[in-house]
Amino acid sequence: MTLIGATMVSKISAGPDQVHLRLLATTDLHAHLLPFDYFTDTPTSGVGLAQLADLIRAARKNAPNTLLFDNGDTLQGTPLADATFAEVLPNGDPNPMIVAMNGLGFDAATLGNHDFDFGLDYLQMSLSAARFQLTLANVHQPDGSPFLPERTLLKRRVTDGSGREHELQVGITGVVPPQVAAWSKPSVDGKLRFSDMTMAAATQVAALRDEGADVVVVLAHSGLGQKDAAAGAENTASQIAALPGVDAVFAGHTHDLFSHPGEAGRAPLVQPGAYGSHLGLIDLILEPARDENRWSVKPAQSATPSLPARVQDQDPQSTHLLSDLPDVRSQVDEAHRITRTHVDRPLGHSAVPLETLFSTIAPCAATQVIADAQRAAALPLIAAHPELSDLPILSAAAPFRAGGRAGPENYTDIPAGDLKLRHAADLYIYPNSLCVLRINGAGLLQWLERSGSIYNQIDPTATEPQKLINHSFAPYNFDRITGLTYQIDVSQPPQTDPEGHHVDEAASRIRNLRFEDGRAVGPADEMLIVTNSYRAAGGGHFPSAAQAIMVKTSSISVRDAVAKYIAQSEQSLAPTVQPSFSLTPLGGVDLLFETGPAAEKHKNRQAQLGLRAIEEDEDKQGFTPFLLTL
Structure with missing residues (x-):
């Protein structure tokens, strides 16, 4: 067993012909970048993407084939987001949340409902700095063209248990509650159309399989919901996990903690809380299928590891967080300074x-x-x-x-x-x-x-x-x-x-x-x-x-x-x-x-x-x- 933060996660050993693929995800960060409470102007602990970076590094250390995703509601939620909207982006600087995600090596992300809160201009300006793939299956412009790519196919070199390399194609798609059309009506009315999440995911999963995806992951900014949820429901992650062709699902939106390892007819499903309190983790074992050009995917484990609570007795600017990424650290520190001045x-x-x-x-x-x-x-x-x-x-x-x-x-x-x-x-x-x-x-x-x-x-x-x-x-x-x-x-x-x-x-x-x-x-x-x-x-x-x-x-x-x-x-x-x-x-x-x-x-x-x-x-x-x- 390997201790990751406060959660015991089994170490996965791949056989000679097997590939161990580790999938990590954050969700509902809500602009919690540093472990700092801007409402009270004091350091805090147990939250923030910067602090979660330690856990991401630990999870990657014993799993060389690792992908990292974000599941939305990333750009709104703390005064850092307010200051970014009012001062950082207007000055031509990138969104500090995107800066940190670039530095930490995120592979792909989708959007959450609150990412639309500040309007489409702010959203598009923020996303323009992303060096990772973005995907959103159920949001389209009035002419039917997608707002973001409906799906993306990541090609990665992976190693099996004997050290041999293989090229793996990992398909990613994401969905957001269609209720955004009403919740953010002033921003999206007449500009975007939102459709049912489960149907959109099913369409894109099938397309990814046709395009040669070996593994398919759905980033569902949606709570678990009921398995018989009606069309257009707000929470449908459980339905999506039962779709044919899906190998892993990360849920979000409702800020719950949930981990299911998967079973026959249902993919592993993990929801890792909110604000960077936990990290979503799904381990998959890939074995050669009868068709040599395909892999058989089996779930190995799922978890929501978290860091032990740590009391920060100094300003985050003087801590070790993100110290291995000096350029990122510098931009984050500046955004932190601007935010504290803005709300003061x-x-x-x-x-x-x-x-x-x-x-x-x-x-x-x-x-x-x-x-x-x-x-x-x-x-x-x-x-x-x-x-x-x-x-x-x-x-x-x-x-x-x-x-x-x-x-x-x-x-x-x-x-x-x-x-x-x-x-x-x-x-x-x-x-x-x-x-x-x-x-x-x-x-x-x-x-x-x-x-x-x-x-x-x-x-x-x-x-x-x-x-x-x-x-x-x-x-x-x-x-x-x-x-x-x-x-x-x-x-x-x-x-x-x-x-x-x-x-x-x-x-x-x-x-x-x-x-x-x-x-x-x-x-x-x-x-x-x-x-x-x-x-x-x-x-x-x-x-x-x-x-x-x-x-x-x-x-x-x-x-x-x-x-x-x-x-x-x-x-x-x-x-x-x-x-x-x-x-x-x-x-x-x-x-x-x-x-x-x-x-x-x-x-x-x-x-x-x-x-x-x-x-x-x-x-x-x-x-x-x-x-x-x-």
């Missing part, structure tokens, strides 16, 4: 902490600022439609960094004091545009039911504390809607699972839904709701949002609206936190509420919410547990 611009001041550590059990100041900023930016847009003047105006805001699959460090925790641009980016991490929808009470109720699925179902008769939060649910899908008051009854089952699939359409958790003036919200009542372009398109599996009437879209991003709102505040921010949602009392049931370790320093907030510290739970996975009596 002053905006204003806050009289109160802005944190999301308790945002899933009670309304908080952080989401109130987002909701207020959205509403302020939308009012001039709504004023242009006098026929809408009598409709209530609501605002939907989610705590983007509030635990979930990203773990216990994934929380916003901005202390009272001066606010800078990095704090606005911390509150709102995506470049989504502002939208105003017209929706009725029935649609609003479904919206809230989906958000309320973040909670586990609680048994009021149980005597032992039960975990309240389902950490598999992405917190950016927990919309709190201001302009309303409502309760969430967690003793009832959720309508959906974390991925948005309906598990009980008749389930109902939302109680006492009222406008802020106390009027009950009826199914036919109409209102306006300010939200973002991702949610307006149904992103996060909110079909009622997609079915609502679009009143107005704006070129301004919600994050820019938040920054402007902070900068234009004449006094220190002290948001009045609207009551909006609360949890229905259950007669004194003890619940286990798990949040980030930073919650321990917010004693006043703990007291306000009636939280009681308890002994650490062995199964807490790094979260800090509290008791909450409901």
